[in-house]
Amino acid sequence: MSAVQQNLEAASAKYSSTFTQGHLALPPSKQYLVLTCMDARIDPAAAFGIELGDAHAGASARDALRSIIISEQLLGTTEIILVKHTGCGMLTFTNKDAYEIVEKNLGAEAALELKERNLDFLPFPDLEKAVREDIDFIKSTKLVPDNVILSGWIYEVETGKTRRVV
Amino acid sequence: MSAVQQNLEAASAKYSSTFTQGHLALPPSKQYLVLTCMDARIDPAAAFGIELGDAHAGASARDALRSIIISEQLLGTTEIILVKHTGCGMLTFTNKDAYEIVEKNLGAEAALELKERNLDFLPFPDLEKAVREDIDFIKSTKLVPDNVILSGWIYEVETGKTRRVV
Incomplete structure (x- = not known):
């Protein structure tokens, strides 16, 4: 077993020993979707205020169209928060x-x-420009209805701040 | 501004006020990639023992091939941890x-x-079966070299535990 695998097993044992959230339902409780980068420097839960069970997080809009439709049509999401970041x-x-x-x-x-x-x-x-274009892409596809609330943000890996672009 | 957007701004102000990780480099420090689901009930950082700057997290193998190649070829990842979960x-x-x-x-x-x-x-x-098939897919593509360490896991949303499948 690799060091990374050992680390996961140890973390899992610790995490599950005090775990109390086994009752959470599949549909996110706050009905919004966060689309953000897989960058290792981003902790979406802390930086964007997402609590366990709140929201689903994916990648970028074009790439994540499959996730957006699932979230929207099967899980009842009504709002999308798109976050790109500096130093990407x-x-x-x-x-x-x-x-x-x-x-x-x-x-x-x-x-x-x-x-x-x-x-x-x-x-x-x-x-x-990339944030604006991703939001425009979501607006343009017929697969996301017009009443879904959209906003686009930039997270600064240097400062930990997130600011709204569109 | 929607309630979700207000929540993000408030979380960002709080998070960035004590943020001290602005020095982290782009390549993940532990050189591994975690592929997991966007499900709202999963907190990969806590459940899988990932610290800020450690590893990149994506989606599922077929869907995330783009992310896998970037992580491997541009960021020097040498190991992939794939996690699917119960209640998906x-x-x-x-x-x-x-x-x-x-x-x-x-x-x-x-x-x-x-x-x-x-x-x-x-x-x-x-x-x-889906975990095994995703690992097989990664093994079969020429775009991931044979020396990358692979393992496949199942996270139980009911218990918070993660167990190895392959």
């Missing part, structure tokens, strides 16, 4: 860069698989 | 159900968009 890896490369890195590190077969999957890494060069 | 919404419907719900609730235009996007909601009827 997505600001640091282009799709071309990523394709070249895969080919260099993993070889021709992997590069071919990437091409066949037509995988878009969804990088963005401008943070505020 | 994905156990409760089929793609056919979801398509019918969208058509009923959002109308013909939305149903057409869903079809055009060829969206797979990735539901699964058997939890343990």
Whole structure:
């Protein structure tokens, strides 16, 4: 067993020994969805005020359309909070860069698989613009009804602050 | 401003007032990736022992291939922890159900968009099997090198415990 796996088992034993939230229902109690990055420096629960059972958290809007529809149609979400953040890896490369890195590190077969999957890494060069574009994407799809409340935010990894953009 | 947005602003003001982690680097310090569900009842940081800056968290393997490659090739991840959980919404419907719900609730235009996007909601009827299949998927793709350490787990929302499956 790896050190990471041992750490998980120890954390689980400790966490479950005082766990009292086994009664929570599947639909989030506050009926909102938080879409944010998988960045290790973000603690959505603390930084955005989400309590266990409150809300569902996913990735970015284009990538998370599947999660948005499930949350909306099957779990009754009525509001979406979209948060991107400073220092995001997505600001640091282009799709071309990523394709070249895969080919260099993993070889021709992997590069071919990437091409066949037509995988878009969804990088963005401008943070505020990316928040606006993600919100516009949600507005434009017929799969999210117009009465869902939308807002877009930027979390600053340097200060821990979250500010509204749109 | 909605109540949810007000809550986020208040949480942010409180969180950032005592924030001391502005120095953390982009690459996760412990070089592992946690793939788990967006379910509101899961607190990955506490339940799986992830500290701020430790690891990146995403969704499920097929859906998160983009995140896996970024984490691996650009951020130096060397281990993947995959966690699915009991009481998951994905156990409760089929793609056919979801398509019918969208058509009923959002109308013909939305149903057409869903079809055009060829969206797979990735539901699964058997939890343990789904964990094994996701790990098999990661093993099968050339886009994740063979030396990445893999393990698959089930988190029990009823008890707070996480147990290893594969």
